[in-house]
Amino acid sequence: MNRRINQASAKIQSKAHGWFAQAVQLAGVVALVFLAKGAIAEPFYVPSGSMEPTLLIGDALLASKFPYGYGTASLPMQINLPESGRVFQETPKQGDVVVFRWPGDNSQAWVKRVVGLPGDRIQMRQGQLFVNDRPATLKPDGVGEAEDDNGGSEQAYRYIETLPNGVSHAIFKLRDNGRLDNTPEVTVPPGKLFVLGDNRDNSADSRVSLRDGGVGLLPIDNLVGRADAVVGSWDLGMRSQPVWTWLSGFRVARFFTAVH
Numbered sequence: 001m002n003r004r005i006n007q008a009s010a011k012i013q014s015k016a017h018g019w020f021a022q023a024v025q026l027a028g029v030v031a032l033v034f035l036a037k038g039a040i041a042e043p044f045y046v047p048s049g050s051m052e053p054t055l056l057i058g059d060a061l062l063a064s065k066f067p068y069g070y071g072t073a074s075l076p077m078q079i080n081l082p083e084s085g086r087v088f089q090e091t092p093k094q095g096d097v098v099v100f101r102w103p104g105d106n107s108q109a110w111v112k113r114v115v116g117l118p119g120d121r122i123q124m125r126q127g128q129l130f131v132n133d134r135p136a137t138l139k140p141d142g143v144g145e146a147e148d149d150n151g152g153s154e155q156a157y158r159y160i161e162t163l164p165n166g167v168s169h170a171i172f173k174l175r176d177n178g179r180l181d182n183t184p185e186v187t188v189p190p191g192k193l194f195v196l197g198d199n200r201d202n203s204a205d206s207r208v209s210l211r212d213g214g215v216g217l218l219p220i221d222n223l224v225g226r227a228d229a230v231v232g233s234w235d236l237g238m239r240s241q242p243v244w245t246w247l248s249g250f251r252v253a254r255f256f257t258a259v260h
Contacts (some may be wrong), residue, residue, distance in 0.1 A: 020128050042224070044099055044109050050197035050204070052157060053170050054097065057147055060232040061111065063099040063225035068092060073101045073222050086221060091117060091192065092134065094131070095167030097227040097259050100218060104210055105119055111227055112205050112215065115163065116194025119187070124207065126222075127173060127181040127200065134164040138171075146172050147237075156199075164254055167172065169260055174201040183207055191218040227259045 046059040054062070065074050071086035086260020092098055092114045100107040116122040121132050129136040139160040146156035156172040178201040185205075188194050197203025231253050238249030 004016075008124065014035045044111070044224075044227075046111065048201050050202055051097070051113070052146050052156075052172055052199040052202075054198045054226075054259065055111065055230070056251070056254070057149070057234060058234045058236045058249075058251075059230045060206035061099065061227050061259070062213075062229045063233050064228045064259050065225040067221075068098075068223045069078050071108070071221050071223075073224055081144075089220070091220065092223070092226070093167075094165045094167065095163050097105060098195065099224040099227055101224060102224045103219060103222055104213070106222075110215065110225060112197055112203070112218075113169070114193050115208070116186075116188045116197050118190045118192060120194065121185050122183040122194045123207075124181055124183040127160070127178065129174065129196070130164075131164050136164065137162045139154060140143070141170060143227050144172060146174060146202065147150050148202070169198065172199045172201070180207045187210050196217070229259060230257050 003234040026150060034233070042063055042065065044061045044063055046055050046057060046061060049057050061142060067090060069088075069089035071087045094114060094117060096114045097111060098114055099109055099111050100112045115136075117128060121130075123130045139162070141158040141160050143157045144156050145153045147153045154174065156174050159171050159173060160168055161171045162168040180201070180203075186194065195205045195215055196207070197207045204212075204214040206215050206217055233254040235249040235251060235253035238246050241249075
């Protein structure tokens with residue numbers, strides 16, 4: 001009898017040990033995922049058209065975190081802690097596309113392009129960007145379709161903009177004299193960045209104050225990482241179509257493409 005009891009007890013202990021080992025294994029996997037998201041890269045989803053034509057609504061981005069160092073903004077987006085500075089901090093380069101925590105609500109991730117670094121003087125003149133009185137050149141590049149957040153679209157003029165440091169990228173202009181096409185000159189203070197959306201007439205960026213729903217001058221401490229790649233993309237306009245057509249909404253040509 002005692003032998004049977006001992007055998008049953010051993011089985012129970014063995015099962016308990018197995019469950020504990022599985023729980024430890026699962027916790028290790030979760031910790032590894034959070035470590036990777038916190039230290040290496042994290043996926044983000046593009047919900048608006050403010051970065052068209054570079055990024056489209058429905059793009060899934062991968063943001064690399066190591067280029068600018070680490071701070072509390074580098075933690076997975078579900079974690080919100082007071083900012084406490086950064087370690088291994090590096091300043092972005094002019095032209096980098098960056099993901100950051102919006103200063104108005106740190107639980108929101110936004111994406112824009114850096115055009116002004118600390119000490120730079122930034123101004124828009126008739127829709128053209130000037131950095132330290134040097135113009136960013138604009139070369140006409142045909143027309144495109146700018147999609148809005150409601151699934152509608154309108155024709156936009158496409159240009160190749162070349163920043164004073166030589167970085168080139170495409171932008172959209174919806175109109176010739178938009179409300180943000182002429183701005184006062186701003187000197188970017190230490191610890192801040194001036195960021196713009198590539199869809200210049202449809203972007204609440206550093207031209208718009210935080211009070212008015214824009215970014216204002218972006219604190220470097222809010223940086224999450226550099227947007228390096230589009231890993232997937234799906235046309236959200238397909239949501240209004242029959243379910244059996246949804247597969248056709250995948251933009252396969254955008255999968256695993258670099259962000260410029």
